[in-house]
Amino acid sequence: MSSGDTAWILISAALVMLMTPGLALFYAGMVRKKNVLSTMMMSFAILAVIGVLWVLYGYTLSFGPDKGGFIGGLEWIGLRNVGQEPSSAYATTVPHLAFMMYQGMFAIITVALMTGAVVERIKFSSLLIFSVLWFTLIYCPVAHWVWGSGGWLAKLGALDFAGGTVVHITAGVSAMALALVLGPRKGFTERHPMEPANIPMVALGAALLWFGWFGFNAGSALSSGGLAANAFVATNTAACSAAITWMSLGWIHRRPSLLGVATGAVVGLVAITPAAGFVNPLAAIPIGAVAAAISFYVMMWRTKQKVDESLDVWACHGMGGTWGALATGIFASAAVNAAGTDGLVYGSAALLAKQAAAVGVVWIVAFAGTWVIAKAVNAVVGLRVKEEEEVVGLDISQHGERAYGGL
Amino acid sequence: MSSGDTAWILISAALVMLMTPGLALFYAGMVRKKNVLSTMMMSFAILAVIGVLWVLYGYTLSFGPDKGGFIGGLEWIGLRNVGQEPSSAYATTVPHLAFMMYQGMFAIITVALMTGAVVERIKFSSLLIFSVLWFTLIYCPVAHWVWGSGGWLAKLGALDFAGGTVVHITAGVSAMALALVLGPRKGFTERHPMEPANIPMVALGAALLWFGWFGFNAGSALSSGGLAANAFVATNTAACSAAITWMSLGWIHRRPSLLGVATGAVVGLVAITPAAGFVNPLAAIPIGAVAAAISFYVMMWRTKQKVDESLDVWACHGMGGTWGALATGIFASAAVNAAGTDGLVYGSAALLAKQAAAVGVVWIVAFAGTWVIAKAVNAVVGLRVKEEEEVVGLDISQHGERAYGGL
Amino acid sequence: MSSGDTAWILISAALVMLMTPGLALFYAGMVRKKNVLSTMMMSFAILAVIGVLWVLYGYTLSFGPDKGGFIGGLEWIGLRNVGQEPSSAYATTVPHLAFMMYQGMFAIITVALMTGAVVERIKFSSLLIFSVLWFTLIYCPVAHWVWGSGGWLAKLGALDFAGGTVVHITAGVSAMALALVLGPRKGFTERHPMEPANIPMVALGAALLWFGWFGFNAGSALSSGGLAANAFVATNTAACSAAITWMSLGWIHRRPSLLGVATGAVVGLVAITPAAGFVNPLAAIPIGAVAAAISFYVMMWRTKQKVDESLDVWACHGMGGTWGALATGIFASAAVNAAGTDGLVYGSAALLAKQAAAVGVVWIVAFAGTWVIAKAVNAVVGLRVKEEEEVVGLDISQHGERAYGGL
């Protein structure tokens, strides 16, 4: 066991934990004033609920001893056999408990990410039910396939350093499916302006996400050495590159905006996630820039449709994660990480094909699985609040609170 | 000396430092708009003042060479003999200065915690005088009893991993005594509504507290290994469990609220504090849940009394810390930490008795000591602002500022 | 390579990164509501732009193999030869990439610091152009002189632990030159009140700065041991001491204010920056206190002049950094850091003379260089927005956004 590696994983776990409140701020600043608390509440409640479910059964389903490549066994249920000593399967220089918790923070934020699609109209109780089902039926299996030892996508040779597929594609694609089942906000189709309540809050949220993402990506080296440093540099560089790109695209169209810089940075962070520990840090510049361009125009296209995937989880995380996974197939270099392999620019197309396959599988599973779960929840308890409740705002109608005190 | 352990303690100290501004936000969001700055100012000023007093004399009184089990000697006054090498008495793998500073952050936040009881009416100058006296006469001795090498409560065998007794019981019980001496806010007895100014600010504060608490509890392992990981997992799990519980109780009574989730998380963090490094991580689930239930109903009861312990430091920290200390006696396991011992569920009642004794002693000392100090300060300089000042708000009357600029 | 040291440098780099968003909040809370986003945007955009330029050419200019003491060579351009292994010249126990990134965060915040001087009236495009030029022509050379191996100021024997000269004097003095070229805000000369929009935001920003500064100063030990602990303690103590001093000066003149405590803390952190790893932690008390007093009265004097260096980057960072550099010459002790030497209070005036020389050189270079760059940018593209744009506010006119959504 290494005390340096352990310190790094523990602080990385703390950093990833902070991302969920960061996300709460990032999202809440973009909705209307009457839904600020409800938007924050979704992330906070998911943090609490998935935080407990993870130790109870999520970890063993995702990382427990492999059953046929598809799911982890129940040997580690309720943290049985997960102790202060390193596991033999994962992160062998840090306590097993530290690895377990670090992974738990990923599960939490993945579920929270989807809430951006459904703000301002989903019933809180139904969101919780949906989240628990989705976590159990989609997240845990997919995490096992990609990261569990013995997982079939891992065996295939698909690479995902810190969660481009597991976190961002699943969340982004599922967000779209869920939004389609749920339907648009009242007034959306008529293009009523829905002005963001608090852009400084969005920027603060983005800053906390960026800060936490160092734990997310560089922590995924699972040790504190050269690979972590490589991932750290790639992470920061991608965020910067994508932020500049988004700002410039906004400028070309009209004005450079803070909302754009914040969004661009997040998209860059998404895209570098699967690649950070497999590519040269400088590859982060094109990876970030292309990600921002893709998301920017996909978001513009989405906005023109009748589809109210409200805060563009699909455009940012789904598309950013997809591009990042493919970009890993393009830019990966075995010289950076011996556990990786050479990608397209180093002369081999095999990895790119595997990445595309993994992306395709996860798109389909996430979309179809989420559609079914969402339809089921809708049929049984209803996904939406009543129209009057939506009109009054979810802060009052769902939570009996309002964000800013009156006189 | 271990560079991994040192990295862990230094970052933990930084995390605990961040808790005090986090607390400032947590509290300030719950008061009325006219007192937001004054509420933040209390925490920031205490951070500055205790930060200096700690290096001057607080550390040596608390941790200096023992004098009869009751107080530390002055051998380490002004950081004399506290250097870059490890001490022989504490945290022997990290620089003595690092241990000293880490402990200092605990002293700061303990004093700041009490301010929640007295917001919106205490005179700023008197609060500072009270804080200095309380820190010197209550905090330093109690810290020595429990954590100082040779301290009499430590020798008794009472366990307090990260400050359930030293931090939370002292602060929570003292807060009640101080509030009783100070008296209620104008309008409190008539039940004037006092709407929280800014609930997103409360949630952000709670998030920073949660984040910082990883340093508080897992840092208290004083090294970066399995025990730190154990404490880390227990900490997160307790926060989640308590947040769910509080949210559910609110829901049963009427609605699940963000204020409730934030409060529940903090109460869970309080309760796991003394236990985090002595109990199995899964024990955090009942510990958190019971803590939330206790605090919830105690708070409801307190609100119905004529007692204006305004932000419920007593209900959250006093009761949460008390339950946590007793729960340590119930759930502790020598298998988790050889420095601990088995608690009630592992067949031994001795620890629980010791925990109860320590709790009783600290309740009495904190309550009586604070009462005397508060009465003395009140007699000499007066604790309250003038009625007009209270009516206008403390931001203007005490600090000549207002939170949000006008036109 | 040490995993403990690497963990410490990586987390320190993350902490320093967080300072730039912290600065964005700190500054944005102090401007009028109509310029809140534009003020934040400056820091965020600089983070993105300098973040990319640093890996492309900034690092090699600053730290690349020395060319005559004046500049780094291009051997490390685009991170060539900067890999996962430690460099032989700097921080030999951590990956070269980690050291590179850590230094990059310093470059970013230095450029961002200057924006405080020019808020509410500078054209966004011109600010970016100025920033890129300034970074290339002023920051990189000065960083090389002081910190590059072979840099001529380093060879002279001037000490700068974490950037008193490189970061704070360059930023503070340049801010003044830039403000003089740019001219005052409309209404400034007529003393129109310009009320800060959001003081809680200022306090939150100061808290994040303080938190991040542990990475800035204690990280500058470049390893995680006694020296880092020494710097950590000195840092915290200086912040506390300066905050108390500023609060007290405000009180003597009228009232103790939160804005004052926040400003004082930042000034204390500035002043201890060059000294933190060379002085005894207790020396931080006078260093912080004197810094606060100097900045307080310089700021008061500046406000009375017709000079609109709007958020007093010069008074806080320029003067704070100058005092800190001189204080290093006064309080340094070879016993604290063998790489340092004894200062005035330990009987030798030589260091103080060298410090004064370095300060003088950097003042002149920063002021003159910035003046020339600013005049050039002004001549070619114009530095100021149009008068109507200034009157409407930069959020709308430069960025097409407003901070807080309407009805």
Next chain:
Amino acid sequence: MKKVEAIIREEKLEPVRAALEGIGVYGMTVAEVSGRGREKGIPLQWRSGEYRVEFLPKVKIEVVVLDEDLSRTLNAIVTKARTGERGDGKVFVIPVEHAVRVRTGDRDDNAV
């Protein structure tokens, strides 16, 4: 000219605005206000328990109209702002003696 001051529910601003636009009334000024009346406040959640807020958020619309447009305007507002629950609000009509358009200096009926 008359000034119509309508104090209505926040969420009715949009339908009222649209209805006024429908009858050719574009110009208006809106403020966020708080009101109380027969509606009995609203219970909000505290950390545990709840409390009652007396003043509820409303919006106040001010529209100055020519005398001949008055009844149409009143009608449009009252119809669109109604839910039938307590708290729907009030409309008041106040005499206006003069009006000036700042941009042009146009006076009275030409200024509305």
Next chain:
Amino acid sequence: MKKVEAIIREEKLEPVRAALEGIGVYGMTVAEVSGRGREKGIPLQWRSGEYRVEFLPKVKIEVVVLDEDLSRTLNAIVTKARTGERGDGKVFVIPVEHAVRVRTGDRDDNAV
């Protein structure tokens, strides 16, 4: 009917509300405003030194009352809002020609 517009200190809202309730006046609308007058602004702390804010926060209460309730209403407000210091505020009385209760369509005296 008359509209009473009272611009008073923020902290006097509560006593005024209570006094009006005491004389049977429940309905009212309140807005946060800023005012200046003989009161000479307020000095606020800057980082070092201070500056003066000209416009001070006030609340504006609007109550529409029947003519016969006017003098009682004025009385209640003036008595409760007074501190005797500059800045206590002003009360203005403005004629109201019509009133409508949105919920029911009740008109004029029945609508107040």
Next chain:
Amino acid sequence: MKKVEAIIREEKLEPVRAALEGIGVYGMTVAEVSGRGREKGIPLQWRSGEYRVEFLPKVKIEVVVLDEDLSRTLNAIVTKARTGERGDGKVFVIPVEHAVRVRTGDRDDNAV
């Protein structure tokens, strides 16, 4: 007495205030409001693309003046608030029947 209600651009508050001070009108009450009229809203940036906000921020100044000061007051406001672009705003004059100074109880012309 008349109440002058001027809805103007936010950035014109300061010049208007100064001009009123110049003609001896000190007392006034100001509120932040939103307005729409011939001005066609403002386009704001969204993350990608943009959207249009209909209601634009304005300030509403309320000044109660003696009848003899009315035209000077109107003049000062209209002159100083004008930019010549759409959205400059409107000024309305409303009759005031009574006024009371809270501090002293002074009535009507003495209260302004």
